[in-house]
Amino acid sequence: MSASTSDAALLEERMQSTFGMTRLDYKRERARGPVSRAYLNNAIRIVDNSGVVTKLIEWRYARLKSNAGVKPTIPFRAVLVLFLLHVQLGYGINYHRIAETLDVHFHDEEFALLGIQNHAGEHDDWYQRLWRSANRMMALIDPYPGPRNKRLKPKAYAKLLTKQATPKATRKSARNLERLDWLCEQLLHTSVRMLPADIWAKYTGNIAADATLIPGTGRPNPTDPTLRRGNADSHSGRYRREGSHGGLGAKTDKAGYELEISVMVWDKPGQNMLFPSLITAVGFHRPGEIIGHGAKLVDSHQRLGFTSGLVIVDRAYNGERPATFKFR
Structure with missing residues (x-):
């Protein structure tokens, strides 16, 4: 042949x-x-x-x-x-x-x-x-339920925050966040495992991790909770390109969330044709609220069956401090 x-x-x-x-x-x-x-x-x-x-x-x-x-x-x-x-x-x-x-x-x-x-x-x-x-x-997986068809006025937003601060609501929020993370992981890991076996066998577990903005619609929500919300998602954060990406109230801030991703990386230069750079884990958080999400990302990646390998990030990702990953 x-x-x-x-x-x-x-x-x-x-x-x-x-x-x-x-x-x-x-x-x-x-x-x-x-x-x-x-x-x-x-x-x-x-x-x-x-x-x-x-x-x-x-x-x-x-x-x-x-x-x-x-x-x-x-x-x-x-x-x-x-x-x-x-x-x-x-x-x-x-x-x-x-x-x-x-x-x-x-x-x-x-x-x-x-x-x-x-x-x-x-x-x-x-x-x-x-x-x-x-x-x-x-409704089964939303960690922060609330109306998303209008910009909440101050009283309505305060009422929503009060409702979400009750012990019952806090437990439900934590439960739904676990459900959402699990659901996303199952769908993603299932798709990754569909990579043909001969290609999958060439990957050893190295990943590169980073976060990127998922922009929302409308203006960013104000930093002052007593003001009317800027967009229909009252829980969305403010993003800025500098620093930890948490918006401080500047006119250039953008509304949205950050998507955390880990991507397959080869072992040495010249191996980029061995396998595709697929995403192996995802996470979501409000801009600037990054502590702990790196660890969750690595945990999810390891559930694919990898217990070793490099985790590559830029120096801004974790502030040059491994402790900000908060590994367990």
């Missing part, structure tokens, strides 16, 4: 293990338009193999104490698959774009694959169905 024939066979093997189809089928599916069966299959496999749907249903039943009631048009599994599908397509989690997919591009076969009830409706109907199902899911 020639080298070119061997390489072609290896490519076909990797296409089957990653997308469940041949390279030719993949090219044909990409030509279909915004709903490629390759990406849809990939998203389904990630969600189904992650185990998160079973947990979400378990948490939902524990919350309701009953299985009674009208079943949602779009179940949890379908919501997650739709989110992952549109991320792979490069659209992000945009509800209007997903509603367009459901309204225009999905047919009976796709609806059946995801267990979606194909009721009659137009774009706005699908948008509302998605919104209701996604909010039903978020």
Whole structure:
């Protein structure tokens, strides 16, 4: 067998293990338009193999104490698959774009694959169905619940803070944060483990870690809690590029959160073609509130099965002090 024939066979093997189809089928599916069966299959496999749907249903039943009631048009599994599908397509989690997919591009076969009830409706109907199902899911994992459809006035914000400061609310917040971290880790780790085995075997565990801004909409929330919130997410932080990135109230501050990521790194120069630089762990925090998140990131990475390897960060990441990672 020639080298070119061997390489072609290896490519076909990797296409089957990653997308469940041949390279030719993949090219044909990409030509279909915004709903490629390759990406849809990939998203389904990630969600189904992650185990998160079973947990979400378990948490939902524990919350309701009953299985009674009208079943949602779009179940949890379908919501997650739709989110992952549109991320792979490069659209992000945009509800209007997903509603367009459901309204225009999905047919009976796709609806059946995801267990979606194909009721009659137009774009706005699908948008509302998605919104209701996604909010039903978020209620189980949101660590900081509260209205996000308006800018809270001072009295309403003070009332929300008082409510969230009760022992019951504090316990719920901690529980939901653990759930959210677990869910994100399961989905991410499942996708990383889908890397073909021969490529995965070449990776030894080194990571580079850093944080990046996830911008929010609207103006940053004021540093003074007695003022009206700047945007609809009353808990979002203020970001500045300098220092620890925690905004101090300058006009140049931006609203949002920081996304913490660790990325696969090769052992020495010249090995960058051995494997892709995939993200192995994620975390989220308000800008400037970084202490402890580095340790959580490394903990999550190690749950992939790596107990050794380098952790590479820039000097600003942890203030040149390993203690700010707060390893346990």
